[in-house]
Amino acid sequence: MGILEVKGVNKRFGGLQALGDVNLSVAENTVHAIIGPNGAGKSTLLNCLVGKLIPDTGSVMFDGQSVLGRTPYEINQMGISRVFQTPEIFGDLTVFENMVIPCFAKRDGSFRMHAFESVVQEQDICLQAEQMLVDVNMQDKRHMHAASLSRGDKRRLEMAMCLSQKPRLLLLDEPTAGMARADTNNTIDLLKEIKSTRDITIAIIEHDMHVVFSLADRITVLAQGTPLVEDSPENIRGNPKVREAYLGEAA
Amino acid sequence: MLGISKKDMTILLVVIVLALCAPFILNPFPTGSAMAQFNAGYPDLMQRFVIFGIFAIGFNILFGLTGYLSFGHAAFLGVGSYSAVWMFKLLSMNVVPAILLSMIVAGLFSVLIGYVSLRRSGIYFSILTLAFAQMSFNLAYSVLTPITNGETGLQLTLSDKRYLGQSVTESGSIPVTNFFGLEMRSTYDLAVGGWNFQFNAGYYLCAIIMIVAFYVSMRIFRSPFGLMLRAVKSNQQRLNYTGINPKPYTLAAFVISGIYAGLAGGLMASMDPLAGAERMQWTASGEVVLMTILGGAGTLIGPVLGAGFIKYFENIFSKINDTVLHQWFAFMPDGLEDVVVFIVHPFVGKGWHLTLGILFMLVVTFLPGGLVEGGQRIAKLFKREKAPAVPPSDPEHHPKETPHVAE
Numbered sequence: 001m002g003i004l005e006v007k008g009v010n011k012r013f014g015g016l017q018a019l020g021d022v023n024l025s026v027a028e029n030t031v032h033a034i035i036g037p038n039g040a041g042k043s044t045l046l047n048c049l050v051g052k053l054i055p056d057t058g059s060v061m062f063d064g065q066s067v068l069g070r071t072p073y074e075i076n077q078m079g080i081s082r083v084f085q086t087p088e089i090f091g092d093l094t095v096f097e098n099m100v101i102p103c104f105a106k107r108d109g110s111f112r113m114h115a116f117e118s119v120v121q122e123q124d125i126c127l128q129a130e131q132m133l134v135d136v137n138m139q140d141k142r143h144m145h146a147a148s149l150s151r152g153d154k155r156r157l158e159m160a161m162c163l164s165q166k167p168r169l170l171l172l173d174e175p176t177a178g179m180a181r182a183d184t185n186n187t188i189d190l191l192k193e194i195k196s197t198r199d200i201t202i203a204i205i206e207h208d209m210h211v212v213f214s215l216a217d218r219i220t221v222l223a224q225g226t227p228l229v230e231d232s233p234e235n236i237r238g239n240p241k242v243r244e245a246y247l248g249e250a251a
Numbered sequence: 252m253l254g255i256s257k258k259d260m261t262i263l264l265v266v267i268v269l270a271l272c273a274p275f276i277l278n279p280f281p282t283g284s285a286m287a288q289f290n291a292g293y294p295d296l297m298q299r300f301v302i303f304g305i306f307a308i309g310f311n312i313l314f315g316l317t318g319y320l321s322f323g324h325a326a327f328l329g330v331g332s333y334s335a336v337w338m339f340k341l342l343s344m345n346v347v348p349a350i351l352l353s354m355i356v357a358g359l360f361s362v363l364i365g366y367v368s369l370r371r372s373g374i375y376f377s378i379l380t381l382a383f384a385q386m387s388f389n390l391a392y393s394v395l396t397p398i399t400n401g402e403t404g405l406q407l408t409l410s411d412k413r414y415l416g417q418s419v420t421e422s423g424s425i426p427v428t429n430f431f432g433l434e435m436r437s438t439y440d441l442a443v444g445g446w447n448f449q450f451n452a453g454y455y456l457c458a459i460i461m462i463v464a465f466y467v468s469m470r471i472f473r474s475p476f477g478l479m480l481r482a483v484k485s486n487q488q489r490l491n492y493t494g495i496n497p498k499p500y501t502l503a504a505f506v507i508s509g510i511y512a513g514l515a516g517g518l519m520a521s522m523d524p525l526a527g528a529e530r531m532q533w534t535a536s537g538e539v540v541l542m543t544i545l546g547g548a549g550t551l552i553g554p555v556l557g558a559g560f561i562k563y564f565e566n567i568f569s570k571i572n573d574t575v576l577h578q579w580f581a582f583m584p585d586g587l588e589d590v591v592v593f594i595v596h597p598f599v600g601k602g603w604h605l606t607l608g609i610l611f612m613l614v615v616t617f618l619p620g621g622l623v624e625g626g627q628r629i630a631k632l633f634k635r636e637k638a639p640a641v642p643p644s645d646p647e648h649h650p651k652e653t654p655h656v657a658e
Contacts, residue, residue, distance in 0.1 A: 071496070073493075084488075088488055090481075090485040090489060093485055101478065102493045102494070108475075110494060114476050115470070119475055120256070161493065
């Protein structure tokens with residue numbers, strides 16, 4: 001029984017069957033990649049996992065509890081963090097303030113009226129945020145406005161924000177989309193390090209096969225809203241069905 | 252000290268000194284001199300400065316931090332005023348219960364309006380608050396006449412009960428508002444040379460309350476709660492996916508700013524015990540938006556500056572009429588004098604809005620951060636002049652260049 005169990009999920013947008021009977025099981029402490037050509041329903045599936053969309057039928061269980069009908073912040077509090085395709089950070093705030101917010105969310109829950117304490121006097125939280133910045137090697141940028149960071153740094157900051165909450169499941173939506181090769185390799189190294197040093201399950205949606213094959217323990221191939229195969233990276237590489245889905249029948 | 256940093260302490264001290272010494276600072280010209288009409292150091296106007304300062308400080312907690320632009324905050328001000336006057340009519344002429352009630356009623360009212368309006372954001376939120384404020388204005392103006400006394404406005408009368416006080420004074424007049432016996436209108440005149448400084452009890456009560464209100468807003472700005480409000484403005488999506496529910500945060504900010512507005516309304520009624528529906532009109536709501544933006548939205552001291560700036564214009568520029576202008580330009584030849592007066596005329600007196608509008612446009616265009624940004628730029632200019640040619644080597648602020656990641 002995996003930490004994330006998706007059973008019989010269907011999602012329809014008008015006449016378009018975006019997801020058709022998706023079954024997926026992500027085992028704990030593994031990296032599970034979901035790949036597929038454009039329009040295969042990868043992002044729709046992800047949105048169903050984080051509460052942005054509600055599937056028409058089927059169930060999504062995280063650690064034995066259903067996530068359906070819950071809001072994104074409730075799902076996050078259950079232990080699922082999400083990294084977006086384009087980094088979503090607090091651009092108007094400094095890097096340090098960006099790091100502090102998830103630490104507060106982890107400690108205080110979805111709302112707490114702490115209007116009279118001072119942020120700088122919350123030493124535990126500040127130390128935690130500081131440590132995380134050191135971990136991702138961004139401590140010298142702590143006073144910069146997050147919006148002025150480079151794309152790669154924004155990605156690292158977002159990843160660090162998610163990790164500081166110690167999530168049990170980290171969802172990555174094309175983390176290397178639009179990145180230069182060097183930045184992509186840095187991201188792979190960062191993810192490998194995360195995987196080896198933490199008890200964490202990672203589900204990753206990705207186009208870049210290089211990223212997928214260097215990280216994933218398990219791969220699910222989606223095509224036209226339905227899982228085509230689920231297997232280990234070695235077997236996926238040689239699978240004719242996968243080639244067909246990606247390259248068309250002529251290949 | 253007081254749980255704030257050294258830099259904030261300096262700002263707070265500046266506000267305290269400005270507020271407490273206002274009778275001197277706003278009275279720079281001797282009475283009887285030609286410039287005396289630019290003096291703003293009389294109780295009535297100084298009270299308005301600090302009361303609108305409180306209103307703008309509260310508005311800034313909502314607009315400056317969360318970015319939610321409410322166009323209906325005057326409704327809370329009006330509700331506060333009505334509550335305070337009712338307290339004077341029914342209980343006693345002491346301002347303390349009146350101010351407390353005005354804060355409570357405005358707070359409850361803002362929970363109601365905020366809960367509905369905050370279901371939408373952006374322009375829809377602004378329109379919803381505007382609609383609510385106009386509804387309140389019209390209710391106060393006509394439908395709720397038994398409570399608000401309609402277009403005449405709510406006033407004290409000799410037949411009011413005042414269960415804890417007296418209905419009529421011994422001399423047969425309506426009693427005046429007081430703070431445990433200290434009359435709000437009592438003023439001490441200090442004549443030094445040609446100057447006449449006025450120290451008014453009501454002003455000092457308002458000033459002290461404004462200092463407290465400023466301190467509270469400072470604490471909110473520096474708190475985790477304030478940080479979350481700024482995060483709401485910056486990226487609600489990320490906040491949601493970080494496990495935080497933005498709704499209660501924005502509602503709390505809305506209610507806090509509503510309470511501030513109620514406090515301002517209560518103080519207004521305490522200084523002059525009457526309340527009219529026009530205090531709730533949309534122009535009054537727009538005014539506080541102008542104050543906050545002019546001073547600098549999202550800054551601590553900006554709203555106070557903006558409030559002072561606009562109220563000064565409203566009261567001083569509007570008093571300059573053609574007679575005064577002719578006096579000023581009397582040294583010119585007759586024909587030229589008339590021409591100059593003709594040109595200046597639209598910008599003063601009743602046309603003060605024109606001057607204010609032009610200034611507002613200039614500030615928003617060239618100083619998007621408001622008057623505060625202007626101050627910062629001037630400060631920077633001075634610093635640059637003072638700074639030595641070669642910057643001192645400070646390893647902490649000049650980190651070694653790190654090798655580029657792409658190698």
